[in-house]
Amino acid sequence: MSRARSVWVLTVLCGAVSLVVASITTLYVAGPEIARDVGASQTELTWMIDIYTLVMAGLLLPAGALGDRFGRRGVMIAGLIIFTAAAAVLQVVDTPTTLIATRALLGLGAALILPSTLSLITSTFPPDFRDTAVGVWTAAFTLAGVFGGALAAILLEFFSWRSAFWSILAGAIVVLAASPSIPSSRDEQPPPMDNWGALAALVSVSALVYGFIQAGIDGWTSPTIITALTLGVLAGAGFAAIQLRRAHPLLDVRLFANRSFAVAAFTVFVAFAAVYGLAFLIIPYQQIVLGDSALAASMPMSATAVTIIPITIVARRLTERIGLRAVVALSCLLNAAGFGILCGIGIDGPVWVLYAATLVIGAGLGLGMVPCTEAILTNVEPAKQGVAASVNHTTREVGTSLGVALFGGLLSGSYAASVHDITQALPGPAREASRGSVAGALQVAQQSGPRGAELAGQARHAYVTATQHTSLVMVFIMVAAALIAALWAPPKTPRAVSATPVEHDRRHQLTPATNR
Incomplete structure (x- = not known):
């Protein structure tokens, strides 16, 4: 492709990935208003958010x-058609169950x-433009x-919660219309599915996410939760065993014996668990506890761009200088520091604590993503770039799913325990609504006369305490991740265990049949 055509194709592809990622945070911003309007509990709201990443992961x-076998452009277009249809359906559904089902289709x-x-x-990209394109794609994914x-927060200032999905639908229509103009590629000798x-x-993935979400309600020692988590672990082990026995595995788990590949995937996993879990915590905190508008609540997460953008630009050069080990360990430690700062929030703020936490976590995310993405891609043979890209995406989406599930479970469990006593005397439906979410408790408080002020204050305090407890758990998790990365990663980053796309092109020119 010419440089001008490469730029056009990159624009379309970045538009597509932006749609997919923006659909996660859109619901974070609209979530509190959705919960109030359709009567969703904290657990139902968690499922609305997590079912999307669960199905995707x-x-x-x-x-x-499928893209490697049948053509990557065709599979992307099929996905865009389904995505656009689901985005249209989101404009009319109005119950927690139908919202969850439609988000699954999305x-x-x-x-x-x-x-x-x-x-x-x-x-498909020319070798001299490929590294730049991967960096731009990574920035688009991250931002x-x-x-x-x-954008969803701005729309919510003037319209109902449904407006948060308008931009997703409009963007899907535009990208779908542009997608036939991009080239395709596929594996000319695809293995069996x-x-x-x-x-x-x-x-x-489904069993682990279910276990994490429901653990906050049922308790970590519940037989149902133990069964779900055990099933998740056993199914994961079964997946690895199946892959080791396949001549053409869906994912060659032997790749994880390469330390650069394994540490990169692990770092991406924990980083996305951290950043999307952070959004899950602080956006409802601002809207429900502090009473801020959706627009004001979106600002701290938007501030992550202040640190993500400049650090992403220098991350590759820094990795070449100090090695992948130091970069990924520092990335995890920055995330730990951000959650440590978040432990300092209270029922009245201060808001600067949120900005401090998001700026530090944004720095951690920006530092790790580009070198980790490149480490994953350069350790898979060129013909399997669809699966390589899927590994990169899967670590992100599984991290997001499990992160939100873990945050939701911890938050729900801590909150419900804190409001248990004060809600004991309430009638059954009011008691369940108050224990289900802080939004439900505030609605009950408005209808409870003089005792309502006490319930509202206790509910807000319970949510803050739950947020602090969840943040503290994440501090320990991210410090442990930093130690694992420091011990596991190689000191320097080798290029590839097999031919990189650039090296492959130098030895074997792509034929029109393989680059359609």
Whole structure:
């Protein structure tokens, strides 16, 4: 492709990935208003957010394999059609159950879209533009959630919660219309589809997410939760066993023996768990506890761009200088420091604590994403770039799903325990609503006469305490992640264990058949 055509294709692909990512944070911003309007509990709201990433994460690997087999552009277009249809349906559904189901359909479309956006770059772009394109794509992926949430917040200032989905629908229509203009690529000798491996991966992720979300309600020692978590672990082990026995695995788990690949995937996983869990915590905190508007509540997360953008620009050069080990360990420690700062919030703020936390966590995210993305992609052979892109996306989406699930479970459990006593005397429906979410408690408080002020104050205090407890757990998790990365990662970053796309092109020119 010419440079001008490459820029156009990159624009379309970045538009597609931005749609997928923005659909996550849009619901964070609109969530409190949705919960009030449709009567959703904290657990139902968590499922509305997490079902999207759950379906996407579970299907990314088979979706990448479909692109390798049938053509990456065609699979992306199919995903865009499903995504656009689901975005249209979101304009009319009005119950927690239908919202959850429609978000699941949206996740199916996103799973088909996402792998192609990166694999088309690595398989079709000119070698001298490819590294730049990967960096631009990474920035788009990282920042789309920030700006998507901000746009949704602006719309919510003037319209109902449904307006938060207008930009998603409009963007989907535009990208769908432009997508036939981009080239396609596929593997000319595709292996058989690994249906059992795909099923095991989906069961593993689904069971773990369910266990984390429901643990806050049922308790970590509940037989149901223990069964779900055990099933998730066993299905994950089964997936690995299936892949080791396949001549053509869906994901060659032997790749994780390469320390650069493994540490990069691990770092991406924990980073996205951290940043999307952060949004899950602080946006409702501002809207419900502090009483800020949706626009004001989107500002701290938007501030992450202040540190993400400049650090992303220098991250590759810094990695070449000090090595992947130091970069990923520092990235995790910055995330730990950000959650440590968040432990300092109270029922009255201060808001600067939120900005301090998001700026530090944004620095951690910006530092790790570009070198980790490159480490994942350069350790997979060129013909399997769809699966390589899926690994990159899967670590992000599984991290987001499990992160939000863990945050939601911890938050729900701590909050419900804190308001248990004060809600004991309430009638059944009011008691369940108050224990289900802080938004529900505030609605009950408005109808409870003089005792309502006490309930409202206790509910806000309980949410703050739950946020502090969850943040403290994340501090320990991110410090542990930094230690693991420091011990596991190689001191310097080797290029690839197999030919990189650039090296492959130098030895074997792509034929029109493989680069259609």
